[in-house]
Amino acid sequence: MVVASTETAELEVVDLETTSVRELNQRLHDLAGGAPGPRRFRILNPSGAHALACGIDAELEVEIEGHVGYYCAGMNKLATVRVHGNASTGIAENLMSGRVIVDGNVSQSAGATGRGGLLVVRGDASSRCGISMKGIDIVVGGSVGHMSAFMAQTGCLVVCGDAGDALGDSIYEARLYVRGAVAGLGADCIEKEMRDEHVAQVAGLLEAAEVDGDAGEFRRYGSARQLYNFKIDNAGAY
Amino acid sequence: MCGIVGLFAKSSDVEEHLGEHLAAMLVQMSSRGPDSAGVAVYRDPAPSGWSKLTLYSANPHEHWGAVMDGLRDAFGGCDEPSIRASHAVLVAEADAAEAEAWMRSNRPDLRVMSAGEVIEIYKETGLPEEFAAAFHLEDFMGTHALGHTRMATESRVTTEGSHPFSTGLDLCLVHNGSLSNHNRLRENLRREGIEFQTENDTEVAAGYLAWRLREGATLEQALEGCLSDLDGFYTFAVGTADGFAVLRDPIACKPAVLAETDDWVAMSSEWRSIAVLPGAPDARAWEPEPGVVYVWEKAKV
Numbered sequence: 001m002v003v004a005s006t007e008t009a010e011l012e013v014v015d016l017e018t019t020s021v022r023e024l025n026q027r028l029h030d031l032a033g034g035a036p037g038p039r040r041f042r043i044l045n046p047s048g049a050h051a052l053a054c055g056i057d058a059e060l061e062v063e064i065e066g067h068v069g070y071y072c073a074g075m076n077k078l079a080t081v082r083v084h085g086n087a088s089t090g091i092a093e094n095l096m097s098g099r100v101i102v103d104g105n106v107s108q109s110a111g112a113t114g115r116g117g118l119l120v121v122r123g124d125a126s127s128r129c130g131i132s133m134k135g136i137d138i139v140v141g142g143s144v145g146h147m148s149a150f151m152a153q154t155g156c157l158v159v160c161g162d163a164g165d166a167l168g169d170s171i172y173e174a175r176l177y178v179r180g181a182v183a184g185l186g187a188d189c190i191e192k193e194m195r196d197e198h199v200a201q202v203a204g205l206l207e208a209a210e211v212d213g214d215a216g217e218f219r220r221y222g223s224a225r226q227l228y229n230f231k232i233d234n235a236g237a238y
Numbered sequence: 239m240c241g242i243v244g245l246f247a248k249s250s251d252v253e254e255h256l257g258e259h260l261a262a263m264l265v266q267m268s269s270r271g272p273d274s275a276g277v278a279v280y281r282d283p284a285p286s287g288w289s290k291l292t293l294y295s296a297n298p299h300e301h302w303g304a305v306m307d308g309l310r311d312a313f314g315g316c317d318e319p320s321i322r323a324s325h326a327v328l329v330a331e332a333d334a335a336e337a338e339a340w341m342r343s344n345r346p347d348l349r350v351m352s353a354g355e356v357i358e359i360y361k362e363t364g365l366p367e368e369f370a371a372a373f374h375l376e377d378f379m380g381t382h383a384l385g386h387t388r389m390a391t392e393s394r395v396t397t398e399g400s401h402p403f404s405t406g407l408d409l410c411l412v413h414n415g416s417l418s419n420h421n422r423l424r425e426n427l428r429r430e431g432i433e434f435q436t437e438n439d440t441e442v443a444a445g446y447l448a449w450r451l452r453e454g455a456t457l458e459q460a461l462e463g464c465l466s467d468l469d470g471f472y473t474f475a476v477g478t479a480d481g482f483a484v485l486r487d488p489i490a491c492k493p494a495v496l497a498e499t500d501d502w503v504a505m506s507s508e509w510r511s512i513a514v515l516p517g518a519p520d521a522r523a524w525e526p527e528p529g530v531v532y533v534w535e536k537a538k539v
Contacts, residue, residue: 048509066519067509086523088509089493107493107525126525127490146490146528 012038017045021052028079032057048088053081056098073100076117092119095136101209108145111138114155120209127164130157133174139209149176150186158205160213168221172228176221177202179213188227194220240401240414241267241387241507242494244475244482245515246534247380249501252516256281257378261370263504263511264385268366270414270507271387274400275369276361278410278477281380284355288315289334291341292327292351292358294397302326305345312340323372324397325351325360334407349398349435354408356479361386361400381536384477386412392420393438403444406451408479413440414507415492417470443468447476461485461531475505481535490528497521503534 014024024043031037035058043064046052050069053062056079064072067085074093083091086104095114105123112128114136121129121138127145130138133155143161150166152174162180169186176189177198185191203215243263247253257279264275284290293305302319306328309316315331330337338353352359360373366387370376386401393399402410417423420439423446428434432445446467450460457476461483464474473492476483484505486494496505497512499521504512512518526532 047513048511067513067523069508069510086509088495105524107495108490127528 010038011040011042013042013044015044016047016049016052021049024052025055028053028056028058028060028062031060034058046085050088053079056081059098067104076100086123091121092117092136095119105142111136114138118205118208120211122211124161130155130174133157137205137208139205139211141211143180146183147186149174149189152176156201156205158202158209158218160211168223170227171223173223175201177218178221179218182219182221185221188224189221190224192220192222194218239270239389239391241270241511242412242414242473242475242505243267243385243507243511244383244412244477244484244505246382246481246503247501248499248503252502253381254379256380256383257375259502259515260378260383260385261375262514263506264366264370264375264387266511266514267385267387267507271389272365273390273395274361274363274388274397275366275386276359276388276400276402276412277373277375277383277385278352278357278359278402278412279378279380279383280356280408280477280479281358281378282356284329288329288331289337289353289355290327290329290358291334291337291353292325292360293341293345294325294349294351294361295347296324296397297347298324300324300326300348302328305348308344309337309340312344313337322360322374324362325373327358350404352404352408352410354479356381357404357408357410357477359402359404359410361402362397363395363400382477382482384410384412384475384482392416393436396436398436399438399441401440402477403438403441405444405447405476408477409447409451409457410477411440411444411447412475412477413443414473414494415471415487417443417468417472419469423467439470443472443474457483458531458533465529473507478535481533483531483533484526485531486526486528488529494526495523496526496532497523 041062046066048069052072054074056076060079062081064083069088071090073081077096079098083102087106089107090109092100093112095117097117099118101120108126109128110125111119112131119138122141124142125144129144129148131150133152135155137156139158146164149168151170153172156175159178163182165184166186168189199215309330313332317329319326334353401412417439420442424442427445473494474485499517
């Protein structure tokens with residue numbers, strides 16, 4: 001672990017060529033609950049390693065210089081994690097609060113089951129982006145792949161590009177906003193009216209994500225609420 | 239879970255160090271596949287009119303010289319065997335298919351891992367790192383290579399059940415995933431005359447490709463046929479004499495990442511394997527689309 005004397009003494013530089021992922025994560029976990037220590041971290045040489053900067057419970061700023069592997073920044077509370085590269089499966093999985101910002105593209109299941117906070121993907125997200133999201137907001141600067149927002153429960157998914165097939169399949173109450181083309185809607189997902197409150201919501205999320213875009217160009221999709229309510233007429237089907 | 243790696247050299251420097259890079263990529267995939275490991279390396283073309291067989295023997299004291307003598311008697315010429323652990327490469331003055339057929343009828347105790355003009359396949363049970371050391375992967379120079387690390391789900395952990403699988407002359411297949419209709423498909427393919435030597439699901443995919451190619455399909459057509467005829471999860475990488483192809487099933491549960499620089503094209507299950515290559519941080523990297531066939535060949539680069 002190297003403490004660099006940069007412009008602020010509070011910045012700690014961790015090189016994963018010489019430090020293990022466990023040591024790094026333990027160091028970040030030890031700062032939970034306002035424990036004394038640096039508040040800013042710079043991670044070098046991630047080289048696609050899994051489970052980086054996850055399980056944080058502190059207002060930390062973590063910058064990762066390169067591509068990361070699976071489940072980066074998962075389960076975090078309060079922290080801001082920036083990935084200056086691409087991310088593999090499950091970035092910001094089960095995020096509780098705080099932010100995760102990825103400069104590049106992300107693989108499948110980004111923001112899966114996230115309960116809060118904001119995930120920003122400046123590039124494209126692959127399939128199943130926002131699967132089973134439960135309160136997280138996700139802003140994607142590019143496009144998302146098939147089965148995005150599958151069984152999404154609450155929170156917003158904002159897609160500045162296009163969406164792949166079966167968007168919002170079996171969706172509950174999440175709000176989906178897409179600026180480009182939608183290849184196809186999943187079961188029980190329908191287009192809905194874009195009212196002023198929705199334009200304002202998209203504008204707010206784009207601003208929070210620092211992503212350029214005209215909120216008025218987005219269309220809204222959500223649940224037709226035909227699938228998840230038990231209906232006595234369907235009793236024979238169970 | 240399994241790991242797949244592929245490397246295609248675009249510069250002579252990468253060709254010279256192909257095996258070293260391949261070994262480094264393979265070892266990174268150990269956690270995805272600690273049961274077995276294997277590689278297909280495309281190198282040292284056999285002279286015109288000659289062909290190359292990679293053979294496996296379960297007998298650690300195999301007398302490979304006798305195999306060479308048998309090929310000499312049958313076909314005329316055969317070079318001294320090049321032995322690596324349990325495998326040996328024999329270059330004989332014969333058509334590849336004829337040499338393979340001769341081997342199957344005269345030495346049924348040996349397993350033909352590959353046949354062709356440029357391909358060599360080596361595979362064995364055990365950790366990728368042990369495999370790379372035992373087979374001296376770092377020695378290999380060549381144009382391109384595929385590798386696989388296996389975590390078995392559908393059949394036993396054996397040398398024969400390891401990947402890559404030969405799918406015809408100079409062709410091979412590595413697979414991450416599992417197929418659910420392999421039993422029925424195997425029976426159908428047997429009726430078409432395709433032979434199977436294990437209960438492994440990937441061998442069925444390899445047999446399917448071999449059958450489609452035999453019936454006149456191009457490699458791309460054969461791979462596209464997988465989308466309708468194979469049921470299950472897969473990321474496939476197929477090695478050919480000139481390059482390699484990649485295909486993911488339409489659901490795309492199994493991972494794959496592709497990357498390219500001026501010096502190489504690489505594919506892997508995860509970025510970790512590509513991160514070990516020279517110039518990786520500046521490579522163009524992307525995820526292959528589900529249900530789309532990607533092909534790299536020497537002539538096209």
